[in-house]
Amino acid sequence: MVKVTVCGAAGGIGQPLSLLLKLNPQVSELALFDIVNAKGVAADLSHINTPAIVTGYQPANKEDKTAIVESLKGTDLVIIPAGVPRKPGMTRADLFNINASIIRDLVANIARTAPNAAILIISNPVNSTVPIAAEVLKKLGVFNPKKLFGVTTLDSVRAETFLAGLINVSPTSLQGKISVIGGHSGDTIVPLINATPEIARKVATLSTDQYNKFINRVQYGGDEVVKAKNGVGSATLSMAYAGYRFAENVLNSLAGKETSGSIPDSSYVYLPGLPGGKELSTKYLNGVDFFSVPVVLEGGQIKSFVNPFELLKVTNDETKLVKVALDGLSKSIDQGVAFVTASKL
Numbered sequence: 001m002v003k004v005t006v007c008g009a010a011g012g013i014g015q016p017l018s019l020l021l022k023l024n025p026q027v028s029e030l031a032l033f034d035i036v037n038a039k040g041v042a043a044d045l046s047h048i049n050t051p052a053i054v055t056g057y058q059p060a061n062k063e064d065k066t067a068i069v070e071s072l073k074g075t076d077l078v079i080i081p082a083g084v085p086r087k088p089g090m091t092r093a094d095l096f097n098i099n100a101s102i103i104r105d106l107v108a109n110i111a112r113t114a115p116n117a118a119i120l121i122i123s124n125p126v127n128s129t130v131p132i133a134a135e136v137l138k139k140l141g142v143f144n145p146k147k148l149f150g151v152t153t154l155d156s157v158r159a160e161t162f163l164a165g166l167i168n169v170s171p172t173s174l175q176g177k178i179s180v181i182g183g184h185s186g187d188t189i190v191p192l193i194n195a196t197p198e199i200a201r202k203v204a205t206l207s208t209d210q211y212n213k214f215i216n217r218v219q220y221g222g223d224e225v226v227k228a229k230n231g232v233g234s235a236t237l238s239m240a241y242a243g244y245r246f247a248e249n250v251l252n253s254l255a256g257k258e259t260s261g262s263i264p265d266s267s268y269v270y271l272p273g274l275p276g277g278k279e280l281s282t283k284y285l286n287g288v289d290f291f292s293v294p295v296v297l298e299g300g301q302i303k304s305f306v307n308p309f310e311l312l313k314v315t316n317d318e319t320k321l322v323k324v325a326l327d328g329l330s331k332s333i334d335q336g337v338a339f340v341t342a343s344k345l
């Protein structure tokens, strides 16, 4: 019996993500929360002949807290794609002003109603929204770093797809063989593609120009979609797939299945709260505390992480990318933390 709550369920990501969750036989209850149209999406999905009971919750007005509380009661997993997406010309950081308070308030409700739930944050800027969530949970005394996940899976999905085209392998075959670490925005995104000898051999045949273009395309893949959608939004379908892929990892771990793949999917997490995480941050990351690393899950939470610098054969080029990423990350993390420090919960 697993209850999953999606906050922002009626949005561009929320709807297809909820559809994928409805198809998962492990989900017994799917609660859809949004400030608009949650009941409509729930009614629609509820006709699908899979076991999950789908319910929709939307507030009657701005003061109404019943809907969010009811959607969260007894939930095991909360996935948050609530908030505004980018338009052409914007960076993810430009979304901070609106999305920071949405995440703060949703996470405060989770802390009060479902403090033991695993939380997956999709809303941008992920580099700041996850620190915001962590600070809210800390302030309310229920922070479990093993259960707070920034969803960066779309970066891995893109890296697998784009690299496959260059080295002529099936994109699916690259899952678990390459990795993406760092953050989720431009040059904070760091693809690692030399961990397995078989792929490293093929990567060695790429020219410097091909390698640089590949890195740039993974780092700025989001912009490609924002530009193509031309004002209508950002990645929704590929994100729903990616978000589901990570949610499925959590659901599988809740069902007692071991994390699969030689390199597990990464997530943007609070390292000092994980065994060995403070050492990773101090030794390799200049003290940056939030970073996306491959995570091994057990029972719906992080059991351990893969230390990229000791286990994934990080090259000199990749080390340079990490250095650049740390700069951007520390600013975004500080901004998120300061926002919650100044907030009344």
Ligand SMILES: NC(=O)c1ccc[n+]([C@@H]2O[C@H](COP(=O)([O-])OP(=O)(O)OC[C@H]3O[C@@H](n4cnc5c(N)ncnc54)[C@H](O)[C@@H]3O)[C@@H](O)[C@H]2O)c1
Pocket: 007, 008, 009, 010, 011, 012, 013, 014, 033, 034, 035, 036, 081, 082, 083, 084, 085, 086, 095, 099, 102, 106, 121, 122, 123, 124, 125, 126, 151, 152, 153, 154, 155, 184, 233, 234, 235, 236, 239
């Ligand atoms: N992590 C990633 O890789 C990734 C990828 C793509 C998009 N995103 C981000 O995900 C977010 C959502 O994108 P989208 O395309 O689905 O946007 P969207 O506008 O289509 O949907 C957002 C939904 O959130 C709802 N919402 C707004 N405020 C809310 C609140 N307080 N509580 C509950 N619901 C609320 C809206 O009503 C809407 O239905 C954006 O911030 C976007 O930048 C992240």
Ligand SMILES: O=C(O)C[C@H](O)C(=O)O
Pocket: 085, 086, 092, 124, 154, 221, 222, 223, 225, 226, 234, 235
């Ligand atoms: O680019 C965006 O704003 C959305 C998302 O973060 C993405 O990577 O596609």
